[in-house]
Amino acid sequence: MRFNTTNVTLLSLAGAAAVIGFGLLFTFERLPVQTVQGGFRGTSMGRVDNPRTAVVMAAANQAPEAPEAADATGERAREVYENVPVLGHLSVEQFGRIMNVMTQWLYPGEGDAVGCNGCHVAGNFASDDKYQKHVARRMIQMTMALNSEWTPHTAQTGVTCWTCHRGQSVPANVWHEAPRSTGPNFLTGPGEQNRPSLAAGLSDLPLDPFTPYLMGAQEIRMQGANQHPRPESRQSIQQTEWTYSLMMHMSTSLGVNCTFCHNSRAFANWEESPPQRALAWQGIRMVRDINNTYIESLRERFPANRLGPLGDTLKANCTTCHQGVNKPMYGAPMIRDYPELLPAPAAQRAEVAGPRIQ
Secondary structure, three states: OOOOHHHHHHHHHHHHHHHHHHHHHOOOOOOOOEEEEOOOOOOOOEEEEOHHHHHHHHHHOOOOOOOOOOOOOOOEHHHHOOOOOOOOOOEHHHHHHHHHHHHHHHOOOOOOOOHHHHOOEOOEOOOOOOHHHHHHHHHHHHHHHHHHOOHHHHOOOOOOHHHHHOOOOOOOOOEOOOOOOOOOOOOOEOOOEOOOEOOOOOEOOOOOOHHHHHHOOOOOOOOOOOOOOOOOOOOOHHHHHHHHHHHHHHHHHHOOOHHHOOEOOEOOOOOOOOOHHHHHHHHHHHHHHHHHHHHHHHOOOOOHHHEOOOOOEOEOOHHHHHOOOOOHHHHOOHHHHOHHHOOOOHHHHHHOOOOOOO
16 A cells, blocks of 8 residues: 555644644634723833733722721720730720631631631630731731831732732732652753743743742843843843743733833833833832741741642742732722721830730
């Protein structure tokens, strides 16, 4: 039997084209899409929005209705309750309000392990036996710091426990260091590259842009200032790929493209960049503070099932708060409705002895 090699070749090419076409079919978004101009005309500074995606994101980023404000006068919580070192400066009514709303933010539902019992020992709320209580204290301190020390990023909008938790005891969008593959794979490059990564926006860039940039403080630079080769200023392709991995994460976390923070004609030029770039600069440093100062300080408190496979803590990145939109909950004024999550006034802080409770 003789085969017609021409027909076999044509069939192979047709099959390959069909596979590629099928892949491309799910690569592009269905029309119509909307473009919003973000810079001077003719500079390609447009933001592309899909109205169908926008409906889904709007539904997923609604802030819960705030309960009625509490009276800030009267007895302080520390005068009535035992062992309330972080929120003891609040009035009894304010303290009860924020405790009740925190159960809805973190432990909603029914059962022995939710509600107040998510953090407290039933029948003895003053007990420190549950690790969740220590974590909650530290996270309240973190939230207060974000609402007072990091206003260049959080502005007057502020954050609450809901910003990250959204009704779950552990936020859905956290990260940890991942074990590196040990098997042979000639396609995988340094940093587990060439394996599509959710962290890098489903690109084939390095899988973990968070450890060097959002836990460590490595410089996020990839454009050299001088002609190559010059040892003192050389920027490598590998540095570029790590930087792009983080940028892809930020783009997908906020639901925006590169020109939201960069000028299309001069990505490196700060003077020609939109103001959002400065906000992002502050945000990167804020997340480093969250991970190093607050979350990592709790490593010894967490049980093994609350750590990553390499024993590190579950940490924050841009998605933890933003969850697909450039302003968490589309800029809902969280701290206006929950002044209990601002630091105590200086006069009241002086009355509470001891260092920050961990």
